[in-house]
Amino acid sequence: MELWYTEKHTKDAGLTLRVKETLKVWVSEYQTIEVLDTFEYGRVLLLDGLVMCTERDEFIYHELLVHPAMFLHPDPRNVLVIGGGDGGAVREVLRHPEVRSVVLCEIDNAVVETAREFLPTMSSAMFSDPRASIVVEDGIAYLKRNQAQFDVIIVDSTDPVGPAKGLFEAPFYELCLRGLRQKGIVAAQTESPFYHLEFIKGVKANMLEAGFESVHFYFAPVPTYPSGMWSWVVAGSGIEPINGLDAEAVKERAARMELNYYTPKMHGSLFALPRFFENALNQ
Ligand code: AG3
Numbered sequence: 001m002e003l004w005y006t007e008k009h010t011k012d013a014g015l016t017l018r019v020k021e022t023l024k025v026w027v028s029e030y031q032t033i034e035v036l037d038t039f040e041y042g043r044v045l046l047l048d049g050l051v052m053c054t055e056r057d058e059f060i061y062h063e064l065l066v067h068p069a070m071f072l073h074p075d076p077r078n079v080l081v082i083g084g085g086d087g088g089a090v091r092e093v094l095r096h097p098e099v100r101s102v103v104l105c106e107i108d109n110a111v112v113e114t115a116r117e118f119l120p121t122m123s124s125a126m127f128s129d130p131r132a133s134i135v136v137e138d139g140i141a142y143l144k145r146n147q148a149q150f151d152v153i154i155v156d157s158t159d160p161v162g163p164a165k166g167l168f169e170a171p172f173y174e175l176c177l178r179g180l181r182q183k184g185i186v187a188a189q190t191e192s193p194f195y196h197l198e199f200i201k202g203v204k205a206n207m208l209e210a211g212f213e214s215v216h217f218y219f220a221p222v223p224t225y226p227s228g229m230w231s232w233v234v235a236g237s238g239i240e241p242i243n244g245l246d247a248e249a250v251k252e253r254a255a256r257m258e259l260n261y262y263t264p265k266m267h268g269s270l271f272a273l274p275r276f277f278e279n280a281l282n283q
Helices: 058-072 088-094 109-118 120-128 139-145 162-168 170-179 197-210 247-255 264-270 275-282
Strands: 004-008 014-027 032-038 042-047 050-054 078-083 101-106 132-136 150-156 180-189 214-221 229-236
Touching: 004 042, 014 109, 032 109, 042 109, 050 058, 058 088, 058 150, 058 180, 058 214, 058 229, 058 247, 058 264, 078 088, 078 139, 078 162, 088 101, 088 120, 088 150, 101 109, 109 120, 109 132, 120 132, 139 162, 139 170, 150 170, 162 170, 162 197, 170 180, 170 197, 197 214, 197 229, 197 275, 214 264, 214 275, 247 264
Parallel strands: 078 101, 078 150, 101 132, 150 180
Antiparallel strands: 004 014, 014 032, 032 042, 042 050, 180 229, 214 229
């Protein structure tokens, strides 16, 4: 008998994966956490039935969530990751030798524990590197207490439903802005440009309303996410993601890291958007 898992992305389309085995089901205080082993994508982490990451394609998502912001900052020492309990984003942050500390602020410790047991390729760095620490708390509450501390804040959230909804709204972005030091940069995942353009326009408006001067979206393929086309944003003051980059410095920094997707050469082209996406943002 064949076992298949399907996530519906719209009423009429979705992703379907043949499952080897269900490794874990955990109903936590916040959500249902599942880990499936699949034939094509390896282990898959689901939160409330939505694919958060798969062993096979998570490198694309996590590298692109983290590195554009990290390289746009000349000297990122203190970093905060909100959400991201699987540890993939923290692992990417820790590749940067400039980093002195990275705090993972995750609301659900059950995600962290599940990742510790079942997703070591993502989580092991956050448990073994002394620069990393884990705070189990709501990101909004944490930022209210921690101001002007971070060079980079990375928002690794789930879809904008339930507790994650607030992480896409202006009051949260205001807290991010206050959490940053001079020249600080926020990076966040912003859903599919193919399915969620109106939502992405709302994110832009909310970031500008919160006081960010520069808000730049970029995109790449993530095969297991809705539509296979995903987007992220970097926001700060006076950041020029294409022309403002010290290309030589980035090349040197990146050469020392083991990356599998991001290259300094692609940095500028990430921000060159397809017409439908660019038009929507400029409306
Ligand atoms: N965060 C973005 C996942 C969104 C995917 N949405 C979906 N499958 N409907 C992933 C967190 C990984 N650290």
